[in-house]
Amino acid sequence: xxxxxxxxxxxxxxxxxxxxxxxxxxxxxxxxxxxxxxxxxxxxxxxxxxxxxxxxxxxxxxxxxxxxxxxxxxxxxxxxxxxxxxxxxxxxxxxxxxxxxxxxxxxxxxxxxxxxxxxxxxxxxx
Numbered sequence: 558x559x560x561x562x563x564x565x566x567x568x569x570x571x572x573x574x575x576x577x578x579x580x581x582x583x584x585x586x587x588x589x590x591x592x593x594x595x596x597x598x599x600x601x602x603x604x605x606x607x608x609x610x611x612x613x614x615x616x617x618x619x620x621x622x623x624x625x626x627x628x629x630x631x632x633x634x635x636x637x638x639x640x641x642x643x644x645x646x647x648x649x650x651x652x653x654x655x656x657x658x659x660x661x662x663x664x665x666x667x668x669x670x671x672x673x674x675x676x677x678x679x680x681x682x683x
Contacts (some may be wrong), residue, residue, distance in 0.1 A: 559639075567614055
């Protein structure tokens with residue numbers, strides 16, 4: 558059970574499973590590796606890391622302010638995924654807007670560069 562109080566997350570993950578690797582469709586070039594042995598190895602690493610996370614969660618993990626998001630953060634573990642909600646200030650939405658505009662500008666620039674490279678390549682072929 559995970560709970561949050563004023564931006565600090567407490568609790569533990571008592572159920573954690575990587576799922577099942579289908580032995581019928583599993584293929585590998587690594588000698589001696591089976592679907593079961595790979596699954597066991599991955600699950601072991603996962604178990605170790607969840608144990609470390611649970612130690613931290615018992616003490617409480619403070620979530621830092623990011624893009625103006627601060628205060629209460631709600632986290633709800635559901636079947637197969639985690640749902641989260643945050644309190645956000647108006648500055649949060651301005652920061653997100655700035656990021657989205659910068660990404661769009663960068664993508665436009667990259668497209669222009671790609672078009673120029675294609676144009677240069679076509680000139681070289683004539």
